[in-house]
Amino acid sequence: MKYYRPVSEPELLDLLGTLDQSNYTLLAGGTDLMPRFESGMELPLHLVDLKGIDCFSGINDRGDNIEIGSLTTIDALRKSDLIHQSFQALWQATDQFAATQIRNRATIGGNICNASPAGDTLPPLYAYQAQVRIIGPAGERQVPIADFISGPGKTALNPSEILFSVILPKAAGFSTFYKLGLRQAMAVSVINFAVVAVVDREKKVFNKLTIAAGSVAPTVKYLNKLAGALQNNGNGIDGIIDLVDQDISPIDDIRATAAYRRKALKNILAFTLKELVNKR
Amino acid sequence: MLYIEDIEYFDLVVIVNGCEVCRRVPTHQRLLDFLRDDLRLTGTKEVCGEGECGACTVILNGETVNSCLILAVEAHGSEIMTIEGLSHGQNLTDLQQAFIEKHSVQCGYCIPGMVLSAEQLEHEQAQPDREIIKQGLAGNICRCTGYHKIIDAVEQKGDR
Numbered sequence A: 001m002k003y004y005r006p007v008s009e010p011e012l013l014d015l016l017g018t019l020d021q022s023n024y025t026l027l028a029g030g031t032d033l034m035p036r037f038e039s040g041m042e043l044p045l046h047l048v049d050l051k052g053i054d055c056f057s058g059i060n061d062r063g064d065n066i067e068i069g070s071l072t073t074i075d076a077l078r079k080s081d082l083i084h085q086s087f088q089a090l091w092q093a094t095d096q097f098a099a100t101q102i103r104n105r106a107t108i109g110g111n112i113c114n115a116s117p118a119g120d121t122l123p124p125l126y127a128y129q130a131q132v133r134i135i136g137p138a139g140e141r142q143v144p145i146a147d148f149i150s151g152p153g154k155t156a157l158n159p160s161e162i163l164f165s166v167i168l169p170k171a172a173g174f175s176t177f178y179k180l181g182l183r184q185a186m187a188v189s190v191i192n193f194a195v196v197a198v199v200d201r202e203k204k205v206f207n208k209l210t211i212a213a214g215s216v217a218p219t220v221k222y223l224n225k226l227a228g229a230l231q232n233n234g235n236g237i238d239g240i241i242d243l244v245d246q247d248i249s250p251i252d253d254i255r256a257t258a259a260y261r262r263k264a265l266k267n268i269l270a271f272t273l274k275e276l277v278n279k280r
Numbered sequence B: 001m002l003y004i005e006d007i008e009y010f011d012l013v014v015i016v017n018g019c020e021v022c023r024r025v026p027t028h029q030r031l032l033d034f035l036r037d038d039l040r041l042t043g044t045k046e047v048c049g050e051g052e053c054g055a056c057t058v059i060l061n062g063e064t065v066n067s068c069l070i071l072a073v074e075a076h077g078s079e080i081m082t083i084e085g086l087s088h089g090q091n092l093t094d095l096q097q098a099f100i101e102k103h104s105v106q107c108g109y110c111i112p113g114m115v116l117s118a119e120q121l122e123h124e125q126a127q128p129d130r131e132i133i134k135q136g137l138a139g140n141i142c143r144c145t146g147y148h149k150i151i152d153a154v155e156q157k158g159d160r
């Protein structure tokens, strides 16, 4: 295995141009890759470390948007005032992510490209309607996160393409994240979800509501049936919570059964929504 | 050690516990194995080998990391501190002393990682309360002590 650490974007693109696509792997924090190598996955012929390229990390204010470099660590997001103040759900996801040692290495780009149904930054990114920025030999393109992730471990990246950053529109509304794990720290989510809402406090109704849930389908799912029924409405959440069933398809696995996931998601989500709409 | 057929090498330069080290290492060698096998710094332990337990914790450029999840080559040009670099000879740090006074150590296997995580926590926050200490040590598993005495030690050190 040859190890490379390019220091600029042009150098990276040149390097990838010379390597056979099937023979290399991109390395960010390594917290998903290394356990895989260790459990016997064959090592690539070429390992391309992205950590040498400065413009890949950082959180930048772009007026109407913020742009987060794909190599930005979970810990850097957790320590960012901008994320803490304006993107609560994402901040909560980073705060409940693994523990210090992993947060210091794991990157947001790795979490996105790993495309796990349980990835904790994903429900917030879906709920904010984030766009991902992709660079490659053919230039640059931008796609909504929901189109980027197509299945467990599957993304829309073409050969030689790299995830450059993720872009979040500001002023999304109030947001919150919930993670149910089997213990408090270092747990893979049994379910997780993020809610972005604009609430009319007088009328106690949702003017705007987006809900995205993880670990209940092969990819993160928008709960559009429920969110639609709550548009300009805020009453009788318990009566319509079963609408969630129409958007999810959970499975049994070692952590929980499908039935448990359905029940937990509905109970915790109903509680969260009621709190949001009735809060003074 | 990760298994590989075609071994490639890399000339690694790192600063370990304040000393510059230049070694030729296989590109697939983990930082953990480089420290333990090549440098004989066996204070850094391996238990799970997959990032779950924290026994292999070292401080890389001022941040705690799991050395089982990092290749030695990734540390090229970096500064590393292992448990061996913490005390000055027999002069233990206040925190190490507190672990002794509070009887926080049983088998000891988790302790190097636990101490480095606690040092790092106190570096970031002068007087962490018990809840913050628990969160700060959440990446370090101990199978012996039940944690209370470890938290006592970190709390006492914070009080000094």
Ligand SMILES: Cc1cc2nc3c(=O)[nH]c(=O)nc-3n(C[C@H](O)[C@H](O)[C@H](O)COP(=O)(O)OP(=O)(O)OC[C@H]3O[C@@H](n4cnc5c(N)ncnc54)[C@H](O)[C@@H]3O)c2cc1C
Binding pocket: A025, A026, A027, A028, A029, A030, A031, A032, A033, A034, A035, A050, A070, A071, A096, A097, A098, A099, A102, A105, A106, A107, A108, A109, A110, A111, A112, A113, A114, A118, A119, A120, A121, A157, A161, A162, A163, A164, A186, A187, A188, B050, B051, B052
């Ligand atoms: C002990 C432990 C606890 C964990 N806890 C959590 C948790 O609480 N929540 C959670 O969501 N996850 C958790 N994870 C999983 C993992 O830490 C995250 O998915 C992390 O965000 C992966 O990022 P990374 O930078 O380490 O990715 P890497 O392992 O470096 O890469 C992951 C994949 O993405 C690709 N990739 C990375 N960056 C790019 C890029 N810029 N462009 C194209 N491809 C790229 C890589 O080629 C690889 O296929 C945990 C893992 C461990 C070992």
Ligand code: FES
Binding pocket: B045, B046, B047, B048, B049, B050, B051, B052, B053, B054, B055, B056, B057, B066, B067, B068, B069
């Ligand atoms: S041996 Fe590295 S975390 Fe367990």
Ligand code: FES
Binding pocket: B104, B105, B106, B107, B108, B109, B110, B111, B141, B142, B143, B144, B145
């Ligand atoms: S003292 Fe034995 S594992 Fe912690």
